[in-house]
Amino acid sequence: MFRYFDIIVGLFVAVLLISNLASSAKIVQLGPFVYDAGTLLFPLSYLFGDLLTEVYGYARARRAIWIGFMASALFALTVAVVGIVPGEAAWAQNVGQDAYNKVLASAPRIVLASFVAYLAGSFVNAYIMARLKVVTRGRYLWTRTIGSTVIGQAVDTALFVLLAFLGAPGFSGELIWSMIASNYLFKVGLEVVLTPLTYAVVRALKRAEKQDVYDERTNFNPFRL
Template sequence: MEKPNPPAAQQRFRYYDIVMASFVAVLLLSNVIGAAKLSTVAGFTFGAGILFFPISYVIGDVLTEVYGYAKARRVIWVGFAAMIFMAFMSWAVVAMPPAASWDGQGAYESVFGQVPRIVAASIIAFWAGEFVNSYVLARMKVWTKGKALWSRTIGSTVFGQAVDSAIFYPIAFLGVWETRDVLIVMVSNWLLKVLWEAALTPVTYIVVGKLKRAEGAEVFDTDTDFSPFATSKPSE
C-alpha cells in the first residue's frame, strides 16, 4: 500500500532553498539596481526596476503553489530581513567618510543614498503585498481545487500588487509629488505589474509543473494558520 505524502512542513524538498535564494536575489537586485533609474521607452517613463521586481511575485506564486503558504511565509520573512539589512548596509556605506583619493562619493550617494521614507515605504509595501499575494493564491487553490492556475497567479497579483502600490506610493511620495501624480503613477504601475504577471503566465506554468513533478508535492492549505506571525506546524 502506497503511503500518503507527509504534511508540507515535514517534507524535505530538493529545490525549496534554490527557489528561496532566487526570490531574495531578484528582490534585492531589483531594488538596488533598478530602483534608482528612470527610463523612457516609446514616450513612457517608468522606474527601470519595474521590469524585474514583478519576477519576485512570480517566484512568490511558485512558492505558494508548489510548497504551500507556510513555506512561502518563511521566504517572505527572509526577504523582509534581507531588505532591512540592505537598507542598513546602504546607509552605513554611504555615511562612511570617503578616502581623499576616491572621487566616487557623489555617484555612490546618488545610487545608494535613498531617502529614508522611500526605503521604509518599499519594505512595508513588500511585506504586506507579498503576504496578501500568497494568501489569495493559497485560498484560491483550495476554492478551484487546484485547477485554472492562471486565475490564481493573476488574481493574487491583482490584490497583492494593489496593496503594494497603495502602501508604497503614498508613504514615499505624498506631499512630495502632487496628489494627482501619486494616484496616476500608483494606478499605472499597478496595472503594468499585473499585465507583466499575465504575460509571464506560460513561464509560471512551466516552472510550477516541473517543480511539482520533481518534488512530488501538491500542497493544499486547508488547515493552515494564515497569520503572518504564525510558526509552521506539522498540520501545515
C-alpha cells in the same frame, strides 16, 4: 528535503534586493509610462511567490517572505552605514559623497516603503493563492496567479509609491499617480504574459518535488515563522 526550494528562495531574495537598488537609482520612462527602475524586475518576485505558495504551501511561502524582509533590512542598514563612514580621499575627489547621496541617500526611505508594501502585498498575494487553490480544488491555476496578482499588486504598488515618493523633491502629484498606474499595469500585464511559463514551471516543480500542498488547515497568521 526539497530539491529546488532553496534555489527559488534565493532568486526571490535576489529580485527583492536588486529591485530596491534599482528603484533608488533611477526613474525610467517607456513611452507614456513612468516607472521606478526596480519595477522592471520586481514583478518576478510575485512569480516566485506564486510558485512557492502553489507548490510548497502558504507556510513555506511565509517563511520565504520573512527571509526576503530580513535581507532587505540588512541592505538598508548597510547603505545607511556606508553613507555615514568617511570616504577615502581619491574616491571623494573623483566620485564624491554627493554622487553617493544622489543615488543611494533615498534608499532607506525607499526600502522602508518597500518593507511595508512588500509585506502587505506578498501576504495578500500568498493568502489569495492558497485560499483559491482550496476553493478550486487545484484547478484553473490562472485564476489564482492572476487574481492574487491583481489584488496583491494593487496593495503593493499604491503603498510603495506613496510611501517612497510622496512629498519627495521633483515628484508632483501627477507624476505620483502616473507611476502608480504605470507600475500596476506593467506588473499585472507581465503576470498575464508569463502565465504559460508559470504553468510549465509549476508542473515541473510538482513532478520533481512530489509536492502539491493544499492549505486546508493552515494558520494564515503572517507573523508565524
